Amino acid sequence: MMQTYWQKGLANRRAVFELYFREMPFGNGYAIFAGLERVIQYVEQLKFSDADIAYLKQTGQFDDGFLDYLRNFQFEGAINSAVEGELVFNNEPMMQVDAPLIVGQLLETALLNIVNYQTLIATKAARIKSVVGDDPVLEFGTRRAQEMDAAVWGTRAAYIGGFDATSNVRAGKLFGIPISGTHAHALVQAYMNDYDAFKAYAQTHRDCVFLVDTFDTLKSGVPNAIRVAKEMGDQINFQGVRIDSGDMAYISKRVREMLDEAGFPNAKIYASNDLDEKTIMNLKMQKAKIDVWGVGTKLITAYDQPALGAVYKLVSFEDANGQMVDTIKVSSNAVKVSTPGKKQVWRITDKADGKSEGDYITLLDEDPRQEKDLYMFNPDYTYINKTVVNFEARPVLQPIYAQGKLVYKVPTLTEIRESSKQHLDRLWDEYKRDLNPQIYPVDLSQACYDNKMTILHRVRNYVNQLKF
Ligand SMILES: Nc1ncnc2c1ncn2[C@@H]1O[C@H](COP(=O)(O)OP(=O)(O)OP(=O)(O)O)[C@@H](O)[C@H]1O
Numbered sequence: 001m002m003q004t005y006w007q008k009g010l011a012n013r014r015a016v017f018e019l020y021f022r023e024m025p026f027g028n029g030y031a032i033f034a035g036l037e038r039v040i041q042y043v044e045q046l047k048f049s050d051a052d053i054a055y056l057k058q059t060g061q062f063d064d065g066f067l068d069y070l071r072n073f074q075f076e077g078a079i080n081s082a083v084e085g086e087l088v089f090n091n092e093p094m095m096q097v098d099a100p101l102i103v104g105q106l107l108e109t110a111l112l113n114i115v116n117y118q119t120l121i122a123t124k125a126a127r128i129k130s131v132v133g134d135d136p137v138l139e140f141g142t143r144r145a146q147e148m149d150a151a152v153w154g155t156r157a158a159y160i161g162g163f164d165a166t167s168n169v170r171a172g173k174l175f176g177i178p179i180s181g182t183h184a185h186a187l188v189q190a191y192m193n194d195y196d197a198f199k200a201y202a203q204t205h206r207d208c209v210f211l212v213d214t215f216d217t218l219k220s221g222v223p224n225a226i227r228v229a230k231e232m233g234d235q236i237n238f239q240g241v242r243i244d245s246g247d248m249a250y251i252s253k254r255v256r257e258m259l260d261e262a263g264f265p266n267a268k269i270y271a272s273n274d275l276d277e278k279t280i281m282n283l284k285m286q287k288a289k290i291d292v293w294g295v296g297t298k299l300i301t302a303y304d305q306p307a308l309g310a311v312y313k314l315v316s317f318e319d320a321n322g323q324m325v326d327t328i329k330v331s332s333n334a335v336k337v338s339t340p341g342k343k344q345v346w347r348i349t350d351k352a353d354g355k356s357e358g359d360y361i362t363l364l365d366e367d368p369r370q371e372k373d374l375y376m377f378n379p380d381y382t383y384i385n386k387t388v389v390n391f392e393a394r395p396v397l398q399p400i401y402a403q404g405k406l407v408y409k410v411p412t413l414t415e416i417r418e419s420s421k422q423h424l425d426r427l428w429d430e431y432k433r434d435l436n437p438q439i440y441p442v443d444l445s446q447a448c449y450d451n452k453m454t455i456l457h458r459v460r461n462y463v464n465q466l467k468f
């Protein structure tokens with residue numbers, strides 16, 4: 001496509017692409033945006049090396065002039081985006097690229113790859129965090145992640161979504177995420193008994209969590225953990241035990257009794273084993289005595305919904321006369337009809353209680369902050385509407401790149417994680433429940449809606465007059 005644009009003189013025409021997803025992941029009421037930091041890393045290193053050019057040349061598909069153009073390629077144009085930790089919803093732009101067509105086109109796959117995955121994992125993490133409440137929840141997923149990159153960036157996304165620490169030390173090093181972990185069954189198997197294994201571990205560590213289910217949790221694992229904790233006394237910080245199999249409600253209650261009776265009421269019970277928000281909620285309902293949750297596979301692979309399904313659509317394009325013309329992608333499936341025009345997403349909150357009223361999508365020349373009353377209507381069911389007064393409107397898309405230069409000060413990961421919590425506080429609980437949440441309003445302004453209808457009719461008329 002880049003070669004076509006380049007050879008046919010379209011390469012430098014201005015094009016606006018927007019990235020959005022169509023359905024809320026996991027049936028959740030909100031999603032947490034993540035991926036911007038890696039998008040920035042990608043854009044900063046975006047160039048074609050001599051080896052890249054040589055590879056493209058030997059395919060025999062590319063013109064020498066075009067390859068010369070690629071040799072000097074660099075990002076130019078603008079990127080506006082939701083920032084990491086921001087809440088985002090279906091059918092609203094999360095990211096917008098306003099650049100020469102050839103540049104915007106090149107970015108499509110990388111941006112989708114990054115944002116699709118990281119937003120999905122941050123959202124899954126937030127769902128899990130919403131059921132663990134204030135209990136610590138640890139990311140244990142690396143062994144099951146779809147390869148190494150997914151493990152570290154997925155861990156970062158999980159941290160944004162509310163996880164507290166990770167067993168992935170590389171993610172700790174790269175991003176400053178707290179690291180935390182216990183030990184595996186292999187240690188106990190290597191010593192062939194719990195006592196020797198725990199003792200050896202205790203002699204070589206200060207912080208100790210013993211994995212107690214290798215042979216028999218209640219008959220061997222826990223009694224031996226207690227024995228070692230008593231023998232080592234102040235020489236170790238006995239943090240607790242981990243259970244990784246069996247009926248975790250029943251076992252955790254018995255383990256709690258044993259630890260308390262032995263004089264370790266502060267020792268924590270860690271649990272892991274294919275946990276997710278459903279099993280955790282269920283275990284809590286059963287009053288399982290679990291203090292710390294280790295979650296791996298089901299988080300890092302987004303087990304119940306492995307793709308977010310975000311798309312990247314051309315919404316406005318410069319014509320041969322230098323005028324911007326809004327564009328549409330039509331489909332018989334209503335949700336697949338794109339919304340034309342370069343847009344802004346405004347988060348509308350009630351000034352009185354600070355809670356979100358909904359999102360309001362406008363064309364760029366509109367500013368709802370100038371309005372006293374805001375008429376908001378559902379673009380699919382226009383009879384569902386409301387007029388909002390005494391509101392604040394905050395633009396969700398922020399300038400990240402302008403004229404090819406990074407203009408955004410990247411926050412720390414701690415700031416991002418904190419901002420995500422604050423955004424969630426401003427959302428009504430009805431949108432946050434994990435089963436059948438209320439649908440958060442994502443509305444189009446009248447001008448944006450009318451523009452869509454006009455362009456839709458124009459395209460229909462064009463198709464209807466075709467004769468073959
Ligand atoms: N009381 C409980 N209520 C609901 N789910 C539970 C309860 N206890 C354990 N689970 C979950 O049920 C599933 C049990 O899995 P499974 O039977 O494969 O584990 P296991 O046989 O105990 O251990 P292993 O991992 O060694 O196979 C896990 O997802 C676990 O988290």
Ligand SMILES: O=P(O)(O)OC[C@H]1O[C@H](OP(=O)(O)OP(=O)(O)O)[C@H](O)[C@@H]1O
Pocket residue numbers: 140141143144184244272273274275294295296297298
């Ligand atoms: O269950 P997850 O949420 O993915 O959490 C990580 C799991 O990985 C480890 O198990 P391991 O790889 O040894 O497998 P097993 O316990 O299923 O035998 C650990 O003991 C956890 O059970």
Ligand SMILES: O=C(O)c1cccnc1
Pocket residue numbers: 140141143167180181182183184242272294296
């Ligand atoms: O530290 C742990 O206990 C751990 C880490 C990763 C996966 N499973 C367990």
